[in-house]
Amino acid sequence: MGQTVFVPKEIDANETRVAASPDTAKRLKGLGFDVIVEAGAGAASRIVDEDYAKAGATIGKAADAGSADVILKVRRPTDAEIKRYKPGAAVIATMDPYGNDAAVAAMARAGVTAFAMEFMPRITRAQVMDVLSSQANLAGYQAVIDGAAEYDRALPMMMTAAGTVPAAKLFVMGVGVAGLQAIATARRLGAIVTATDVRPAVKEQVQSLGAKFLAVEDEEFKAAETAGGYAKEMSKAYQAKQAALTAEHIAKQDIVITTALIPGRPAPKLVSAEMVASMKPGSVIVDLAVERGGNVDGAVPGKVVTTGNGVKIIGHLNVPGRVAASASLLYARNLFAFLETLVDKAKKELAINRDDELVKATMLTDAGKVVHANFAAAAALVDASPAEAGEDDAPARKRAPRKAADKTADKAGGDA
Numbered sequence: 282m283g284q285t286v287f288v289p290k291e292i293d294a295n296e297t298r299v300a301a302s303p304d305t306a307k308r309l310k311g312l313g314f315d316v317i318v319e320a321g322a323g324a325a326s327r328i329v330d331e332d333y334a335k336a337g338a339t340i341g342k343a344a345d346a347g348s349a350d351v352i353l354k355v356r357r358p359t360d361a362e363i364k365r366y367k368p369g370a371a372v373i374a375t376m377d378p379y380g381n382d383a384a385v386a387a388m389a390r391a392g393v394t395a396f397a398m399e400f401m402p403r404i405t406r407a408q409v410m411d412v413l414s415s416q417a418n419l420a421g422y423q424a425v426i427d428g429a430a431e432y433d434r435a436l437p438m439m440m441t442a443a444g445t446v447p448a449a450k451l452f453v454m455g456v457g458v459a460g461l462q463a464i465a466t467a468r469r470l471g472a473i474v475t476a477t478d479v480r481p482a483v484k485e486q487v488q489s490l491g492a493k494f495l496a497v498e499d500e501e502f503k504a505a506e507t508a509g510g511y512a513k514e515m516s517k518a519y520q521a522k523q524a525a526l527t528a529e530h531i532a533k534q535d536i537v538i539t540t541a542l543i544p545g546r547p548a549p550k551l552v553s554a555e556m557v558a559s560m561k562p563g564s565v566i567v568d569l570a571v572e573r574g575g576n577v578d579g580a581v582p583g584k585v586v587t588t589g590n591g592v593k594i595i596g597h598l599n600v601p602g603r604v605a606a607s608a609s610l611l612y613a614r615n616l617f618a619f620l621e622t623l624v625d626k627a628k629k630e631l632a633i634n635r636d637d638e639l640v641k642a643t644m645l646t647d648a649g650k651v652v653h654a655n656f657a658a659a660a661a662l663v664d665a666s667p668a669e670a671g672e673d674d675a676p677a678r679k680r681a682p683r684k685a686a687d688k689t690a691d692k693a694g695g696d697a
């Protein structure tokens with residue numbers, strides 16, 4: 282019998298995506314894997330069990346994770362999920378590991394080889410595996426759709442017999458993958474679009490999409506892009522100049538979409554309470570960075586807030602999950618493409634090359650250890666006493682048979 286890939290139904294109540302599609306299930310079969318998909322795993326992404334079955338997968342239950350050599354997931358597994366995995370299993374997911382040392386240590390203790398897809402290097406070979414891009418692209422699109430839905434006017438200019446409706450003014454702050462798609466989507470809907478970023482390379486991209494670029498273009502701006510293509514955290518002086526420039530602009534906008542992020546840092550605060558207060562009633566702000574601390578003063582994760590002056594601030598969580606069917610399709614392909622590089626195609630089995638730069642960049646835990654250089658604190662937790670690590674029965678549980686109490690916790694959704 283070949284090795285097995287397991288695809289669970291995600292536990293997080295907000296998670297509508299799934300880590301395999303019928304297309305990737307078929308491709309996994311082609312690589313020589315048996316594929317088990319938990320019943321209902323694709324339901325929120327409009328994929329019914331029958332579609333997976335037709336692609337050659339077996340429909341199973343959560344406990345089938347215990348027989349899997351590879352587990353494909355959207356989110357990092359919960360402790361209850363990890364307990365089911367066999368030591369040596371490869372777990373591939375968006376791990377959100379920063380600030381979650383105990384969870385990283387728990388994966389090491391369980392002996393699984395965990396890969397964080399968001400650490401995939403942004404090199405040509407790995408473009409097809411880039412979950413940040415595939416999901417941010419859809420988030421940028423959905424941000425405009427959400428903003429337009431909350432806005433009580435039309436976006437395009439409409440010249441009709443009964444009069445003219447003016448075009449909406451839409452401002453995008455932070456023009457990475459999400460911001461570029463937000464600009465393109467807003468332009469398609471007929472809005473007048475402006476955009477800002479701290480990276481000079483963005484100016485031309487913004488203009489090529491038919492939008493106007495607005496930024497403080499001083500010496501610091503010219504050096505604001507890291508070698509990796511990301512933004513640096515800007516100085517207080519720059520932030521003050523940026524705020525002065527954008528304050529005046531924001532007051533005239535109908536919809537503002539913020540997407541600004543700095544890797545490993547909290548999101549920069551770009552829109553102050555005063556700026557929000559300066560906007561017209563009925564204006565809308567969409568904060569795509571809300572899960573990373575937010576770009577907008579007053580944005581609340583998971584809520585649409587209406588301020589005293591009638592401005593709506595949208596802080597939806599898991600925005601790619603709001604277009605789940607599309608997001609799952611692309612996410613599944615990203616994971617399949619990576620898993621394909623971990624397989625010996627002749628032997629039809631996992632053969633992880635630990636010297637491969639993709640593996641080095643993404644592997645968090647392996648053979649009982651935290652192996653990623655950025656997680657020394659998590660590594661220390663693995664060897665710490667169970668009490669220090671915040672767990673009561675951690676070492677014993679690794680290979681111990683499952684207890685009745687564990688099963689009850691699993692049924693109740695575990696500790697998700």
Ligand SMILES: NC(=O)c1ccc[n+]([C@@H]2O[C@H](COP(=O)([O-])OP(=O)(O)OC[C@H]3O[C@@H](n4cnc5c(N)ncnc54)[C@H](O)[C@@H]3O)[C@@H](O)[C@H]2O)c1
Nearest residue numbers: 403414455456457458459478479480510512540541542549
């Ligand atoms: N395969 C590839 O080569 C590949 C794929 C995707 C992205 N990229 C590149 O990676 C880089 C990052 O893209 P991303 O979408 O992941 O970015 P991101 O999600 O990390 O950040 C979003 C944007 O916010 C901007 N930002 C940060 N601080 C700001 C501030 N104070 N004010 C205004 N804007 C601010 C950033 O410059 C970035 O453009 C880009 O250069 C992009 O072109 C490369």
